[in-house]
Amino acid sequence: MEKNKSRIIMGANTAIQTYLRQYQALFGNELYVSKDQAKNLDQTPNTLDSGNRDDLEQFRISICLCQECPLGKTRTNFVFGVGDPNADLMLVGEAPGEQEDLKGEPFVGRAGKLLDDILRAIQKKRGQGVYIANVLKCRPPNNRDPLPSEVEKCEPYLVKQIEKIQPRLIVALGRVAGKTLLKMDVPLKEMREKTHDYHGTPLRVTYHPAALLRNSNFKKPTWDDFQWVRDFLNN
Numbered sequence: 001m002e003k004n005k006s007r008i009i010m011g012a013n014t015a016i017q018t019y020l021r022q023y024q025a026l027f028g029n030e031l032y033v034s035k036d037q038a039k040n041l042d043q044t045p046n047t048l049d050s051g052n053r054d055d056l057e058q059f060r061i062s063i064c065l066c067q068e069c070p071l072g073k074t075r076t077n078f079v080f081g082v083g084d085p086n087a088d089l090m091l092v093g094e095a096p097g098e099q100e101d102l103k104g105e106p107f108v109g110r111a112g113k114l115l116d117d118i119l120r121a122i123q124k125k126r127g128q129g130v131y132i133a134n135v136l137k138c139r140p141p142n143n144r145d146p147l148p149s150e151v152e153k154c155e156p157y158l159v160k161q162i163e164k165i166q167p168r169l170i171v172a173l174g175r176v177a178g179k180t181l182l183k184m185d186v187p188l189k190e191m192r193e194k195t196h197d198y199h200g201t202p203l204r205v206t207y208h209p210a211a212l213l214r215n216s217n218f219k220k221p222t223w224d225d226f227q228w229v230r231d232f233l234n235n
């Protein structure tokens with residue numbers, strides 16, 4: 001494994017300091033990590049801005065080197081999630097794609113920009129009242145659908161994120177995210193326009209923004225879904 005040698009810098013936030021102190025106690029003043037690990041340790045989400053921040057950050061650090069399933073070996077970056085740690089609205093996709101894997105952030109690129117536009121249309125903003133994550137934290141090769149064995153290992157991380165954030169509403173983006181969370185292998189249209197329960201939190205399912213880029217016919221039903229989301233959150 002290619003190694004980077006990095007001096008421990010004790011100016012990071014409290015959670016990272018704690019993590020590094022544990023390493024220092026074990027291995028001394030020099031920290032040997034892979035490039036993947038170094039990027040994850042340095043990647044301090046700058047959109048976390050409330051009292052829940054440290055708790056969520058501690059959790060991210062505790063799992064960012066996960067190797068529980070084979071995707072840990074093939075990822076470029078672990079993609080934890082991004083946004084407001086006290087968000088009312090949590091958006092959940094299936095897994096990181098190529099751009100997300102490269103950047104370590106969910107929903108970037110054209111689909112991410114479209115998602116930001118949709119949020120703006122309901123007076124929401126990534127990072128302000130909104131948290132975005134995926135069921136899987138690592139990219140499946142060639143963007144294939146998550147395997148049940150991968151979901152089994154990774155979904156508990158999402159459940160714990162939800163417990164910490166306590167959103168009022170979860171919106172699953174796309175059929176794969178919907179069927180994975182709801183354990184329902186049905187077409188997306190059968191999951192839409194219903195309020196489901198996901199570990200005690202209301203959950204709706206709508207189209208993935210990438211699907212809107214491929215087929216503009218999905219724009220109208222998606223807009224209907226997000227109007228419902230807006231009204232739900234405003235009540």
Ligand code: SF4
Pocket residue numbers: 066067068069070071072073136137138150153154
């Ligand atoms: S996909 Fe999830 S379970 Fe698999 S290695 Fe990544 S974080 Fe761990």
